[in-house]
Amino acid sequence: MQNLISIRDLEKADIVHYLETATRIESGEIVPDMGDQLAALLFFEPSTRTRFSFETAMKRMGGRTLFMDGTTSTSAKKGESFADTLMTISMYSDIIVIRSAVEGSARYAAETVDIPVINAGDGANQHPTQALLDLYSVRKTQGGLENLTIGLIGDLKFGRTVHSLVQALASFSPRFYFVSPPHLRMPEDICTDLTAHGGQYTEVTDPESIIGELDLMYVTRIQRERFADPEDYERVKDSYVIDSSMLKGVKTNFKVFHPLPRVNEISTDVDGTEYAYYFQQAKNGVVMREAIISILLGDAS
């Protein structure tokens, strides 16, 4: 494993290795030492949360970071090619974390430089570290990845994180419930791929009807911009809000996930319950990124 560009590049064994390493780091069994390592964080598209998560991961392991955002690259303004910028950064650093609005830019970076590259999100395409931290959070709360019943709610059409989660869990015999407005349904190719790998899914319109069966519910934000007619948005938005009154009959192992930031799709009265897991999920992201960085830098034995 030299780079982490797409969750689709990973075999089941690779995924397990990432998750195991994160577990061992969190338990203190492995203490990666990045004291000699420098990570370049290239965030051509802003993303405070993902940036801080990587920065925290690196610094928690004793490592250093360089940060470049889209506005600080003065060389690009002078006409430098993207390849030259990457090559130069690779002369300074040991690993590159790249976030960009352009699909494919992380893979291009990996092909250009001789140091490991981590994709921290390339447009609508891939965000593999988010997928891995979600899997890590699933396993940590459920004790494993096999045979889980999972509700996905919100924008299932454009939601990059839910697509990755379905793809990554497909071979672990999951049962999914998809809950979304009609025009924001899970894309057919993802559904087909899921079934081909042995997973099941059912589309439902009312989250309350199935919440009692779930091991976890993954909530995503529905963006107003996805609706051609604002009135359509107003009519449906409250159907996809989770509040504490809905949590009465849930299973004891039930957890609510959210990739954050949240707007109003989870009521704040859920925050104080034992089912709220989204802030802990963000915290898990740091451990997962520590595992990813230390694996790619060869220091996770």
Place this chain on the structure above:
Amino acid sequence: MQNLISIRDLEKADIVHYLETATRIESGEIVPDMGDQLAALLFFEPSTRTRFSFETAMKRMGGRTLFMDGTTSTSAKKGESFADTLMTISMYSDIIVIRSAVEGSARYAAETVDIPVINAGDGANQHPTQALLDLYSVRKTQGGLENLTIGLIGDLKFGRTVHSLVQALASFSPRFYFVSPPHLRMPEDICTDLTAHGGQYTEVTDPESIIGELDLMYVTRIQRERFADPEDYERVKDSYVIDSSMLKGVKTNFKVFHPLPRVNEISTDVDGTEYAYYFQQAKNGVVMREAIISILLGDAS
């Protein structure tokens, strides 16, 4: 002591503990080790000097920092609440330093998260770390806090730092001289509170008439914007400028303080004299902030 939000929250014994800890850090008696600690610096209002002072303090103790300014919070743009932003940051870091133009935001942060919060200035309200570094500088130059004769000059109405200094010194039997333009006098409630705690004050118009009695003079900037009529500003501004010719008959322990940045209210010909203390005062700020961070993180025994 879990947070540092307002100088008014502190008992006399707390203040002494902060000052003693700073003294012991400066002498090398305590060497705080923040090697495992990460401080999040949230500067929603820009302030280079205060930011660098905290960043320096943390880094001098071997610690790490995350920095977020008002423009880098992309989550807020997506509709995330302030509470969620704070909660997420608290998943990454061990302590939050917050600067904001909104009064009360530091206390709100302290009530929201489970990690210590330091107020680095919330609008016109409080700036307790500045107050503590001023006290530290007073004690360091005067050998103690009791029975001092102190001149305060400049904008005494809106000057947050002079208000805090008067409040914090009130119980130490001080004698103050207040020197300001008529419409920028010290607010009455501060004067009343001072007298109630046993302090004394006299309002004067000419700094030269009292400078010979002073142990120290604390100079603040008079902002042109505070004058309705620009001519009023032009007429008075030179009455509140300290220059080296005024320092002829001062006491040997006399020092000139200023919270910086300075514009022209202290002539640069003072800089080379033994009385100039404002740059050293800025340096003391780093030690004081080291003490504050290490006390709140429980590493100043």
Place this chain on the structure above:
Amino acid sequence: MQNLISIRDLEKADIVHYLETATRIESGEIVPDMGDQLAALLFFEPSTRTRFSFETAMKRMGGRTLFMDGTTSTSAKKGESFADTLMTISMYSDIIVIRSAVEGSARYAAETVDIPVINAGDGANQHPTQALLDLYSVRKTQGGLENLTIGLIGDLKFGRTVHSLVQALASFSPRFYFVSPPHLRMPEDICTDLTAHGGQYTEVTDPESIIGELDLMYVTRIQRERFADPEDYERVKDSYVIDSSMLKGVKTNFKVFHPLPRVNEISTDVDGTEYAYYFQQAKNGVVMREAIISILLGDAS
């Protein structure tokens, strides 16, 4: 050596000491420990590459950095003088690296503060750390600085880096070929100075005619803005592009240098050849800056 402001301030022995120290750091013979040191990087003019090079150098040696750019200085907006900003920064840090569009600002900083100052470029004037890294790269690839045959190509009139290189090499018996458009020729004072120190030069118009004689060729960018008539630019620009077809008969020790960023003056088909040295040159910059910082901070024994 307290500061590094201009390459002209350096004696031949000083230059050799800088180069030797860099060599010993790169070989691991010296391992500078900057664990207690804080470098303030003041980049009033943006320059990603130079900033990252210094930041990397400091962090590779275990040190910390503070970064201020032109937009973050809130004190300047409040009317603070440049001298006061520098004085305050010097209270926080151990060394100042300054980049500015204003000629002379680095020397002014050195005269203002009591800590070492490094000039990271002051307008069209000086960029001594670039000059030293170029010399280091020359010596590393050629085994020494004496008696080299060097081609300089591109904008020789405004190119700060080629001026410094000619000045710095003048006493090492060099033979230069200058290749430039007529109105971008090497300034006469530099040519005169070179001859006075024992160096030789020849002006040629066609790089191919002399490339076989060269030990190295230093390529610089020709900016379209330097031409009054855009057609003039279009007519000449391809005469100053190096591509792999020109490298057939070069000497085995031949290398192509470039200060970067490159636009199109070196064809990318050169990148894969053994003659391309520009990215390694950028990497050498980190080692050279480690040497400079550790010498000025007295930790390079």
